[in-house]
Amino acid sequence: TKNIIECDTLVLGAGPGGYTAAFRAADLGQKVVIVERYPVLGGVCLNVGCIPSKALLHAAKVITEAEEMNEAGVSFSKPEIDPGKLNQWKQGVVDKLTGGLAALARARKIQILQGKGQFTGAYEMEVTGENENWSVRFKNAIIAAGSSAAKLPGFPYGHPALVDSTGALDLKKIPEKMLVIGGGIIGLEMACVYDALGAKVTIAEFSDGLIPAADRDVVQPLLERIRKRYEAIYTNTRVSRLEENGDRLTASFEGQGAPKESGQYDLVLVAVGRRPNGKLIGAEKAGVQVDERGFIPVNRQQQTNVPHIYAIGDICGEPMLAHKASYEGKIAAEVIAGQKAEYDAMTVPSVAYTDPEIAWMGLTEEEAEKKGIPVEKSVFPWNASGRNLTMGRRDGLTKLLWDKSSKRLLGAAIAGTGAGELLSETTLAFEMGADLEDIALTIHPHPSLSETVMFAAEIGLGTITDLY
Ligand code: FAD
Numbered sequence: 001t002k003n004i005i006e007c008d009t010l011v012l013g014a015g016p017g018g019y020t021a022a023f024r025a026a027d028l029g030q031k032v033v034i035v036e037r038y039p040v041l042g043g044v045c046l047n048v049g050c051i052p053s054k055a056l057l058h059a060a061k062v063i064t065e066a067e068e069m070n071e072a073g074v075s076f077s078k079p080e081i082d083p084g085k086l087n088q089w090k091q092g093v094v095d096k097l098t099g100g101l102a103a104l105a106r107a108r109k110i111q112i113l114q115g116k117g118q119f120t121g122a123y124e125m126e127v128t129g130e131n132e133n134w135s136v137r138f139k140n141a142i143i144a145a146g147s148s149a150a151k152l153p154g155f156p157y158g159h160p161a162l163v164d165s166t167g168a169l170d171l172k173k174i175p176e177k178m179l180v181i182g183g184g185i186i187g188l189e190m191a192c193v194y195d196a197l198g199a200k201v202t203i204a205e206f207s208d209g210l211i212p213a214a215d216r217d218v219v220q221p222l223l224e225r226i227r228k229r230y231e232a233i234y235t236n237t238r239v240s241r242l243e244e245n246g247d248r249l250t251a252s253f254e255g256q257g258a259p260k261e262s263g264q265y266d267l268v269l270v271a272v273g274r275r276p277n278g279k280l281i282g283a284e285k286a287g288v289q290v291d292e293r294g295f296i297p298v299n300r301q302q303q304t305n306v307p308h309i310y311a312i313g314d315i316c317g318e319p320m321l322a323h324k325a326s327y328e329g330k331i332a333a334e335v336i337a338g339q340k341a342e343y344d345a346m347t348v349p350s351v352a353y354t355d356p357e358i359a360w361m362g363l364t365e366e367e368a369e370k371k372g373i374p375v376e377k378s379v380f381p382w383n384a385s386g387r388n389l390t391m392g393r394r395d396g397l398t399k400l401l402w403d404k405s406s407k408r409l410l411g412a413a414i415a416g417t418g419a420g421e422l423l424s425e426t427t428l429a430f431e432m433g434a435d436l437e438d439i440a441l442t443i444h445p446h447p448s449l450s451e452t453v454m455f456a457a458e459i460g461l462g463t464i465t466d467l468y
Helices: 016-027 043-048 050-072 083-107 165-169 185-197 216-229 322-336 365-371 386-390 419-431 436-440 451-461
Strands: 002-012 032-036 111-114 116-121 124-128 133-143 147-149 177-181 200-204 232-234 238-245 248-254 263-265 267-270 274-276 309-311 350-352 357-362 376-381 397-402 409-416
Touching: 002 016, 002 111, 002 322, 016 032, 016 043, 016 083, 016 133, 016 322, 032 133, 043 050, 043 083, 043 165, 050 083, 050 165, 050 185, 116 133, 133 322, 165 185, 165 267, 177 185, 177 263, 185 200, 185 216, 185 267, 185 350, 200 216, 216 232, 216 357, 216 397, 216 409, 309 322, 350 419, 357 419, 365 409, 376 451, 397 436, 397 451, 409 419, 409 451, 419 436, 419 451, 436 451
Parallel strands: 002 032, 002 133, 032 111, 133 309, 177 200, 177 267, 200 232
Antiparallel strands: 116 124, 124 133, 147 274, 238 248, 248 263, 350 357, 357 409, 376 397, 397 409
């Protein structure tokens, strides 16, 4: 049977982009239909991305902090880790959030069709469900179909020891030896989890450094810590072959930084980036342009080349981050409702929730150099932060980049505990056009990690010369 459904706005995909857009559109009086292939709302972020990874990272933090309190004369016995129970707890966190979304959708009378959506025309989408199919006629559509983990060709997919981030988050047992292919944010976050749980972790990264998008000095504190904890970190290294070896996998390496010997691993995580899903939704039937990588180009109103069809989130471009998706979702919904909205953010902040956390926003030094923008920098090292020391840590730094003549903030990067939370002060300062004085003359609580932002501004102004 095929049901015909009519609506004002169809939203394809229920990730942070899609549900935010759908809620906003409904609040603005639109009749909204969400098409989502999975039975739960929340997309990658809630189900197999941001949220479950942060839940496991919290467990990792508790474990390592307890271990490190040993030096302070507080000793705990070795933790007993029940991977099944930890996995259930993590799933409970996810379920609470996705359940909340379902209630919010119901309250707004948003119709949710569970099935795979494919455009069949510029005003029509076919939805193939398990037992039911629908044809949805819409006035406007918002494509929020997200992205999928990239695969490496020739690897034995299907072998239980070979996983992507979704498999790595589905904690079954703790491997003795783990290989993480890809030293980006997702790979390093999962490495941090498994290291804390007791696995011996090896990282293999193709480029010459970890978290390539961030400045090297900001990644350094993470590198120093994980060099001590992990079995090996290979940069300039390609995993050339991965072969089945009973329950394990044997990896061979190639490249300047590669080890000569192959290695055997109980778990291999491939985290080499994500591919937008643009080519999988029948966009051509609606006349919507998709570039060769699968991204759907949009203007500042989030419109595709077909003006009543919008695209938001991972599918419309980098950086592939949840907060960019939800920001864009609101714009698309507001433009559809006739409001004057457009993409006007100056930066999308990035955070690696590793230990220590690495966070940055605005310009990086490397970007400034490439673009020929002159920047000044001031750095406050966290070994001079009282708050950091009271937490048993010495590592971390806060770096501000600013314009020499106006002293306006142009970028910031923070490495250390809670860097992801601290970064927002600098992002707000940047959006507000703040200069170093604005930051330096704002009273920050003492002792706090947030003081490091003020201190870095004072260093820039020359009002702190010596660290005390
Ligand atoms: P998605 O969340 O990808 O949602 C798209 C939805 O569309 C999916 O539910 C999919 O099932 C559905 N869909 C696709 N095609 C169809 C179709 N044809 N028919 C029906 N439904 C369809 N970002 C952060 O900002 N912070 C983090 O800490 C963070 N951690 C991450 C950790 C991991 C392990 C991963 C993998 C990602 C992480 N991300 C993080 C990235 C974040 O998850 C994405 O940027 C975000 O989910 C993108 O949202 P979206 O709405 O564009 O799409």
